[in-house]
Amino acid sequence: MSITVQIPTALRRLTSGTPRVVCSAANLSELFSELDQQFPDLKPHLRDEAGETRRFLNIYVNEEDIRFLGGASYSFQDGDEVLLVPSIAGGLQ
Secondary structure (H helix, E strand, O other), X not given: OOEEEEOOHHHHHHOOOOOEEEEOOOEHHHHHHHHHXXXXXXXXXXXXXXXXXXXXXXXXXXXXXXXXXXXXXXXXOOOOEEEEEEOOOOOOO
16 A cells, blocks of 8 residues: 655755655554654654644645544555645734
């Protein structure tokens, strides 16, 4: 089984410019572990100190918010496309 993880432009500085990763993670925990191994600098942007998914990180599986698919308990299927989307705040004061 393989899934494809799309790395958004805002996080590519932490993946040496890698735009996508193909891996065999079965669930979100395994996915984060694989990404931690490949890109250690990415870890604090995905999980907090307690190991929970960062509050402002949105995760989509085949364009569906993972929260509506069961959240961290969702089991990836062969061919799933995962998109990591960090919320980015900013603007003029």
